[in-house]
Amino acid sequence: MSKVRSFWGWGYKQDELKKAEIKKLSNMLSGFVGIDGKLQDAPKVEDLKLPHPNIKLPKSLESLADNFLAQRAQHSYGRSFKDVVRGLNNSFDGAPDAVVFPKTENDVINILEFSEKKNIAVVCYGGGSSVVGGVEMDSDYKQNYSGWISLDMSYMNALSEIDTYSRSAKFQTGILGPQLETKLKKYGLTLRHFPQSFEFSSLGGWIATRAGGHFAMGPTHIDDLLESVEVITPSGKTVSRRLPASGAGPDENRLWLGSEGILGIITSAYVKVQPRPIYVAKADILFESFKEGITCLKEIAQSGLNPSNCRLLDPLEALINGVSSKNKAVLLLGFESYNNPVNFLYEEAKKICLRNKGTLASELITIRGNSESDSSNKSSAAELWKASFIKAPYIRDALVRLGLIVETFETAVTWNNFDELYENVISGVQRNISKSLKNLGWITCRITHAYQNGLAPYFSVIAKGDQGSQISQWNEIKLIANETVVKYNGTVTHHHAVGKDHREAFAKEKSSLYLDYLKAAKTYFDPQTILNPGTLIKI
């Protein structure tokens, strides 16, 4: 039996946590945040009440639509905390009037033409994993349209071309992470791009949101892995040339990277691929404090060694993710290569760790077969962390059902600005937890990416909310987070895109000249303003 997507929560319905698992979780956390173990029931398809659809599709498009209630519900929102709460509360006022699945570029063109004619908003939907309101209709703009279509790209998921000689592959952009890697694996290749949303995010979504990927350094951002794109806009189609590099004018690919569906629909892309890694060396290093870990992380990031993984968890983050219960910060350090032993680089990095008072908790140096991951070391911190990383959104959904506020936010900042940003974010959020949440909550931090000139801190909040007020309570924290991050020279997003949720903060990060340029670009590509209204910029 094929798996079915949850219409209210993360991923597959079959992979939701079972009652027994939730019970265990609840017991474990009761001491932490004082939850009472009461579990909100998940809504059932038969309970769904959706607004009547306002759109009548023409015959030519009707065959592409699926208006089954659960489809419309699933496509109402992304999968942020707020989205899951709304879903759990069976609150699908925001449901699309139609969910349309194009199979060809011509279908996309026809949908855009019809939508322009009928003044219908079109929101592109890849894997639906947005946590920033990227795939929903902005309620502020709803009244300006006769309805809205969720344009689900999932049928456009072909591997159209493989060029093993130049290490490049062309995919239709509706393809999800696992499908894409499965197709490349046949050729011994990988895109090596693993965002946390991997299972339920698409190549098109990665490009549109400038996804960061899982690796700490080296080419991990989709920005660096993109070779060319094909985009259909209401004003026409554009294809950027396949090139390894160019000095000819502003890079067109960079216009579409981060465009978040407001300028056009990215339909195909060539991406740079590489052989699957064979040589692996990795270790878990413990530090007395997060601060000591940061000092070491900086030295590694500026060493030129470029580890594949260099992720630092603060003590509580390490505990919650089951990586270490020793009340220490943990650095997950890893090197890998498809071509050359990495021992030498790894040993140099280890020296840096030991010199910075790190202690080695586990270590693995190996030559891997062609399997997905080494089975020899399932219990290393990195492996435990990876398992927990993939499972995290399912656990999040269970915690929400237990009445908790569980959400994350993230940024990137230059090294010189880190301390101030970090301290102000932590203290600002903690103050709010004390004041508004009876002190029943925590904020944790991990560093997900490190650069020569800066780093990417990722914050998680877990707190006991008040029944029915969780969204507004979270919004208070989120506002503090956004304002603090932007005030202290961070970017409003490094992993999660701007969407609608970060629009105000994005406006503070950017100059008004640049924002108005984005509007001018939108007016050019999307003159009737039908594409994803309210995302990135006000219109």
Place this chain on the structure above:
Amino acid sequence: MSKVRSFWGWGYKQDELKKAEIKKLSNMLSGFVGIDGKLQDAPKVEDLKLPHPNIKLPKSLESLADNFLAQRAQHSYGRSFKDVVRGLNNSFDGAPDAVVFPKTENDVINILEFSEKKNIAVVCYGGGSSVVGGVEMDSDYKQNYSGWISLDMSYMNALSEIDTYSRSAKFQTGILGPQLETKLKKYGLTLRHFPQSFEFSSLGGWIATRAGGHFAMGPTHIDDLLESVEVITPSGKTVSRRLPASGAGPDENRLWLGSEGILGIITSAYVKVQPRPIYVAKADILFESFKEGITCLKEIAQSGLNPSNCRLLDPLEALINGVSSKNKAVLLLGFESYNNPVNFLYEEAKKICLRNKGTLASELITIRGNSESDSSNKSSAAELWKASFIKAPYIRDALVRLGLIVETFETAVTWNNFDELYENVISGVQRNISKSLKNLGWITCRITHAYQNGLAPYFSVIAKGDQGSQISQWNEIKLIANETVVKYNGTVTHHHAVGKDHREAFAKEKSSLYLDYLKAAKTYFDPQTILNPGTLIKI
């Protein structure tokens, strides 16, 4: 005595080749291309005849101008072959009406305001090394303006801030390569960006043209070294935030990278800097043929070893540059690091070379002091090549005075498209040399950059032209080059920018939708179309 810039040729007047050097060159080449040794005299300042300037600057701007004839002559053109011929022929019809040197951002704003009011075109001038018509006034558009200003940024050359902690430095963009490196050297740092034009190109010019730098792999493009920019446009000012990375909207820096002065004036930039390299390992490897060298180059480029240098010269290129006279292709392979020994990586790359039938001509593994380069090995092919690389434009000028056509063009292409592109470029240009140049000429090729997915071939032409027809004879070759490169899936430029000379080919490389978007962006930032008309796009 401080050095004086040549108003007609490359670089400093004092560094022009002396008569005896030219004589030697002429003797050496006479067998090659049958030159007669007759040397065209360089024009003198007192012979200059420039059109009367059409612009009367207001008092507030007059003090910023230098209307000395040699200044106006120098600023008439860049330094392509065509430009040098025009200069040598004392043909400065294209001279700017004024050369203005802003000292502050306010000066830039005032110049733009005045120019908008008076309908004056403004062409930004960094180091003046453009070889694509990037710093001249397009004669097709001249009639649309009441005159044109060459906006020389050279007084805006300060190091405004140094953040050694985050390894970033802020410069005003008029700073030239040597000034910038001298300022960084005090802190033990380097930008490590060395285009051939290094001595006479500016940070602003590098950004505006997406300069490639000298290194073969790794972060060598200025695109990857830029942290943030400040730009003044006729519509206002924008500053992008200093960030190590971001996922927030399309990357603003990438809009300015490659904008070639048509959208705004880049006045300041933070760039990513790094410690000066200490560990060095390098070798010159000989191959029986260019083709064998290419096979090896590809294996190294796809090995993940990321050498700093990996430059392949064909046999004639190696001979002309004094690198090897053995009629073999030469691969200049080099690794360097500021932090870690590179021996291991180097040995792995050497294995690849030997396995591919390369033979080791010279080798150096060393730990360098803090000096600019190691003096221990001045005679290695790489060092000889570097010396000849820097001196090349001066030699070019002498060859032009001897009546030769000496010019280059370049591209980048994915591996799968290389053979066809290379063969068609070589045969197309050779056919033209046979037909129109009595077979008195050669085309050579070197590979300057290598990527996992492709490479950057750089072609040089040296031929005997007919007195008075050299420009039109070159234009014939250039047209063939442009058309062939674009037809066979290359980019119209990887090093040299689009400027005015590549505009038609750029239009073939890009979609009309993208070109019209660039026009829309220009209309937004520069509504009266005063900035560098005719560059990149038709207006």
